[in-house]
Amino acid sequence: xxxxxxxxxxTSAFAxxxxxxxxxxxxxxxxxxxxANAYGHGLDAALNGLREADGFGTDEIDIAVSMRARGVHQKxxxxxxxxxxxxxxxxxxxxxxxxxxxxxxxxxxEQAAIRDPLTVWVKINTGMNRLGFAMxxxxxxxxxxxxxxxxxxxxxxxxxxxxxxxxxxxxxNQLTQFMQVTLPILAPKSLANSAAIIGWPDSHADWVRPxxxxxxxxxxxxxxxxxxxxxxxMLFQSQIVAIQMVPxxxxxxxxxxxxxxETMPVGVIPVGYGDGYPRTAADGTPVWVDGxxxxxxxxxxxxxxxxxxxxHPQVKIGxxxxxxxxxxxxxxxxxxxxxxxxxxxxxVTDRPQYHII
Ligand SMILES: *Cc1c(COP(=O)(O)O)cnc(C)c1O
Numbered sequence: 424x425x426x427x428x429x430x431x432x433x434t435s436a437f438a439x440x441x442x443x444x445x446x447x448x449x450x451x452x453x454x455x456x457x458x459a460n461a462y463g464h465g466l467d468a469a470l471n472g473l474r475e476a477d478g479f480g481t482d483e484i485d486i487a488v489s490m491r492a493r494g495v496h497q498k499x500x501x502x503x504x505x506x507x508x509x510x511x512x513x514x515x516x517x518x519x520x521x522x523x524x525x526x527x528x529x530x531x532x533e534q535a536a537i538r539d540p541l542t543v544w545v546k547i548n549t550g551m552n553r554l555g556f557a558m559x560x561x562x563x564x565x566x567x568x569x570x571x572x573x574x575x576x577x578x579x580x581x582x583x584x585x586x587x588x589x590x591x592x593x594x595x596n597q598l599t600q601f602m603q604v605t606l607p608i609l610a611p612k613s614l615a616n617s618a619a620i621i622g623w624p625d626s627h628a629d630w631v632r633p634x635x636x637x638x639x640x641x642x643x644x645x646x647x648x649x650x651x652x653x654x655x656x657m658l659f660q661s662q663i664v665a666i667q668m669v670p671x672x673x674x675x676x677x678x679x680x681x682x683x684x685e686t687m688p689v690g691v692i693p694v695g696y697g698d699g700y701p702r703t704a705a706d707g708t709p710v711w712v713d714g715x716x717x718x719x720x721x722x723x724x725x726x727x728x729x730x731x732x733x734x735h736p737q738v739k740i741g742x743x744x745x746x747x748x749x750x751x752x753x754x755x756x757x758x759x760x761x762x763x764x765x766x767x768x769x770x771v772t773d774r775p776q777y778h779i780i
Contacts, residue, residue: 427661428694429778430657431778432777432780436655437468437656440653448620451629453476453478453631455637456632458502458634459482462769464638469637477497478499480632481500484519491518499520501520502522503554504523504524504543505531518539520542521541521543525554525556526556535573542576544578545578550584550600551597552584553582558600581597581614586622587618594622598614601614612629615633616633617635634765636648639653640653640752640753640754641653647752647754658745658749660745660746661746662692662741663691663742666739667691669689671686677721687733688738689720689729690742693727694727695726699767702722703762704723705761708759709759710728713735715734716750716751717732719731747767
């Protein structure tokens with residue numbers, strides 16, 4: 424028997440969350456982001472659950488090729504484009520779309536022997552200052568690509584830096600600048616990640632690019648997935664495997680971070696950072712145990728964590744535990760671990776049993 428620690432992927436939640444995207448952005452096509460192993464959920468499960476999407480975005484060409492081999496016929500977009508010229512024949516053969524964000528990539532296209540022209544997504548930097556062409560480079564880049572004769576379709580895109588902050592003027596600035604620079608160009612446009620899909624309807628344009636909301640977590644710090652009617656896809660479950668009566672003054676786990684203020688029952692759960700549970704989780708991080716949340720106490724170790732069971736005396740060995748999922752959102756856990764739900768989802772390891780339902 425393996426450890427009772429499991430990742431369960433609830434495939435039907437994908438379809439629900441995709442419907443939510445379509446309800447927010449009914450006129451847009453949907454490029455579902457499946458980078459980082461589908462935000463840690465497993466690519467096969469995501470492709471199956473999201474098969475009604477109009478396309479998929481990944482950073483890895485090997486993954487893109489394997490998606491074609493799995494029968495994905497929709498658009499597949501390489502989010503960072505090609506890194507080396509020798510990737511272009513594969514991009515052409517597998518009919519992958521590529522993001523072009525740098526002059527070096529324009530040169531690669533100009534110099535490549537391409538028979539079947541490519542679809543490129545030209546990325547414009549409107550304030551994220553990570554990838555993308557400066558706005559005043561845009562027209563020149565477009566001309567060069569068109570002159571190359573190696574492009575069949577061009578989509579214009581940008582990425583928001585702070586779309587999750589609805590009071591922050593950055594997004595409106597980015598949106599305005601993007602609209603200005605792309606106004607004279609008749610081409611499909613794409614701007615919105617999950618936060619913008621929900622919070623910035625003016626940014627929806629032709630293609631939206633949801634990630635986190637498809638997985639049922641919230642892009643906002645102050646709005647829960649539940650409030651947004653998103654359903655968590657990943658359930659991270661385990662069981663109580665030991666209960667200790669620790670005397671007053673007893674220190675829990677490595678470094679003795681937590682000192683018991685009284686004699687108290689402490690539950691032991693076989694989940695640790697070796698499974699992807701964050702070691703940064705502070706005392707008080709909620710852990711759902713058989714019907715209610717109890718506080719984590721002591722440092723998370725590689726294989727185990729410990730919880731305070733004082734408020735929950737009926738817990739037994741074998742009582743069910745959820746680290747995040749249906750009863751407790753990954754976003755709540757993330758807040759207690761000084762990170763965001765995105766990171767916790769991506770960091771789940773392949774040690775827990777993995778089930779797709
Ligand atoms: C990851 C990513 C997205 C999706 O972002 P979410 O916040 O997860 O919705 C959209 N666009 C680009 C370019 C991305 O890299």
